[in-house]
Amino acid sequence: DTAVSQTPKYLVTQMGNDKSIKCEQNLGHDTMYWYKQDSKKFLKIMFSYNNKELIINETVPNRFSPKSPDKAHLNLHINSLELGDSAVYFCASSPPFDGRYNSPLHFGNGTRLTVT
Amino acid sequence: GNSVTQMEGPVTLSEEAFLTINCTYTATGYPSLFWYVQYPGEGLQLLLKATKADDKGSNKGFEATYRKETTSFHLEKGSVQVSDSAVYFCALTYTGNQFYFGTGTSLTVIP
Numbered sequence: 001d002t003a004v005s006q007t008p009k010y011l012v013t014q015m016g017n018d019k020s021i022k023c024e025q026n027l028g029h030d031t032m033y034w035y036k037q038d039s040k041k042f043l044k045i046m047f048s049y050n051n052k053e054l055i056i057n058e059t060v061p062n063r064f065s066p067k068s069p070d071k072a073h074l075n076l077h078i079n080s081l082e083l084g085d086s087a088v089y090f091c092a093s094s095p096p097f098d099g100r101y102n103s104p105l106h107f108g109n110g111t112r113l114t115v116t
Numbered sequence: 117g118n119s120v121t122q123m124e125g126p127v128t129l130s131e132e133a134f135l136t137i138n139c140t141y142t143a144t145g146y147p148s149l150f151w152y153v154q155y156p157g158e159g160l161q162l163l164l165k166a167t168k169a170d171d172k173g174s175n176k177g178f179e180a181t182y183r184k185e186t187t188s189f190h191l192e193k194g195s196v197q198v199s200d201s202a203v204y205f206c207a208l209t210y211t212g213n214q215f216y217f218g219t220g221t222s223l224t225v226i227p
Contacts, residue, residue, distance in 0.1 A: 004159075031213045041154070041203050041220040048213055055213060090159055094212055104150050105207075105215060107159035 003027050006091045006108040013081055014116055021076045021111045023091030031055075032074035033092040033105070034066060043090075049074055078113075086115045118143050122206050122218035129196055129225050137191040137221045139180075139206035147208040149173075149182055149189040154203045154220070163191075163204070196225045 004025045013019055025032060033056075034046040047066040048056035054066070063079045074091060091108040123138040141149065148167045152160040164173030169184035178193045189206060206218040 041222070043160075043205065043217045043220070045215070050213060092160075096212070103212060104152075104162040104165055105160070107152075107161070109157075109159045 004091055004093055004106050004108040006089075006111050008111060009109065010112050010114075012114045012116065015081055015083060017081050018077070018079045019081060019113070020078070021089055021091075021113075023074045023076070023108060025072055025091075025093040025106070027093055027095070027106060029093035029095050029106070030071055031094045031096070032068065032071070033094075034074065034076050035090040035092060035107075037088045037090060037110070039087070047074075047076075081113075081115045083115050086113055088112050118147070118208065118210070118216050120206050120208055120216050120218040122204075122221050124219075124221070125203075126222040126224060129223070131198055131225055131227050132195045133225075135191070135193040135196045135200070135223070137204055137206075137223070139189045139191065139218060141187050141189065141206075141208050141216075143187070143208060143210070145210060146184075147210050148212075149180070150207045150209075151178070151180055151189070151191050152205040152207060152217075154205065156202070160205060196223070198225045198227055201225045 006023045031050045033048045049068045052068045065077045068074045088110045092105040095103045119142045150165045151163040153163045154160045164175040166173040166182035172181045180191045203220045209215045
């Protein structure tokens with residue numbers, strides 16, 4: 001069973017379009033994230049949700065809007081796509097801090113977005 | 117602030133060579149430390165972790181020791197294989213919901 005799944009795997013679209021990426025986790029985790037990985041493999045946190053509430057909102061253009069309908073889903077909607085949005089977008093999840101140890105992130109396989 | 121610094125890549129090694137990828141961190145307390153591996157076309161997978169000073173994380177022949185005195189968490193493997201070719205990320209977290217990643221180190225192992 002896939003723990004963190006994202007769709008689509010590849011997304012090719014033209015500038016100016018609006019697109020969405022979906023993410024679902026079946027791990028029972030409370031916290032979900034969106035990361036952006038550029039062509040040099042640098043990872044940048046975009047958003048984090050805990051139990052459907054936004055807890056991290058890094059400096060990201062407001063064309064990017066996350067939406068969490070329930071704690072197992074975190075979708076990313078992107079308006080007016082630009083060439084610079086081309087990247088791989090990763091969804092991730094993590095369990096709650098148990099008071100002793102910090103558990104690792106669990107990543108999806110990524111969505112490769114290409115804007116032409 | 118909190119940050120992670122990894123050695124720059126790319127790293128190219130022959131099969132069975134010894135691997136070290138350096139990772140140092142800046143933190144105000146006692147974070148948990150992780151190494152993630154990303155194989156081509158895939159997401160990041162946890163490779164190993166250490167949650168307190170002097171802990172050694174190990175998995176698949178890879179090891180890393182949490183060194184508080186040198187604020188380091190270097191990744192080592194005694195004999196690399198072609199299948200170890202991937203990008204390796206060092207990361208830290210305090211709270212479990214704010215992770216700080218290094219820039220990644222690309223490793224290529226040639227037969």
